[in-house]
Amino acid sequence: MILELDCGNSFIKWRVLRPDGVTPVEGGVVSSDGDLLASLSDTKKFQLEKCRLVSVRTQVETDSLVASLIDVFGVSVIRAVPAREMAGVRNGYEDYERLGLDRWLALLGGFHLASGACLVLDFGTAVTADFVAADGEHLGGFICPGMPLMRNQLRTHTRKIRYDDIAAERAHESLAPGRATVEAVERGCMLMLRGFVLTQLELARQYWGKDFVVFLTGGDANLVSGVVPDARVVPDLVFVGLAMACPLS
């Protein structure tokens, strides 16, 4: 079977596909290399043969994970690498190698699924927006802190903002002005996120009128899906691009 990995800054998303390279069998989200190996070892039944991965971690961290995968499972590993152009899309960065590979794969996947102009919004540790025009020109994008970073910066850099995860979850029942710290912070950060999304939509409309598809992906995509009812929520968009960038045969 085939192992696919998306190694982000906080989590590793994994999934196992049948040898056809299309049908998912199982998947998950883990927070360390060790947890990944444990999840996969639980399931020797997978009989992994090949692995394709994308990483936005350092070379050293990624090399170490690849070495473990080869050591433990004897798989052959293919990694996504930067490209100036692929599948009809032209990387918009001046220095194309600097564009985050998760962004690159997500926008390749988005352009492929849309067959036209698209706006790809990814809600992970960081939040990213990328614009691809109908002719495949990547216009560039934006990066800002995601929900976990916004929240933690406030907690870390103030003395009196302290609350637990359960209270945080409860605060999201509404978006009314907060009457307690937890509500004020959680709803404030949520509005920052939604405001960001609405600004990206506005920009996409200026470029393309109504002729574009919006994709939402990343672990926190559900936080904003309400403000873009027409968006396509595609949690595995990075994997769509990964399969395009790393064909296995």
Ligand SMILES: Nc1ncnc2c1ncn2[C@@H]1O[C@H](COP(=O)(O)OP(=O)(O)OP(=O)(O)O)[C@@H](O)[C@H]1O
């Ligand atoms: N099962 C899950 N495990 C962990 N996080 C989850 C899960 N489901 C949703 N999330 C949310 O997903 C977010 C993490 O997003 P995601 O996994 O897309 O990216 P990441 O690896 O943290 O960051 P990035 O890929 O941007 O470097 C967290 O803020 C968390 O709230």
Ligand SMILES: CC(C)(CO)[C@@H](O)C(=O)NCCC(=O)O
């Ligand atoms: C922005 C993140 C952290 C999102 O995961 C990643 O794509 C990344 O590390 N990018 C490199 C910087 C850039 O894309 O300009």
Ligand SMILES: [K+]
């Ligand atoms: K990501």
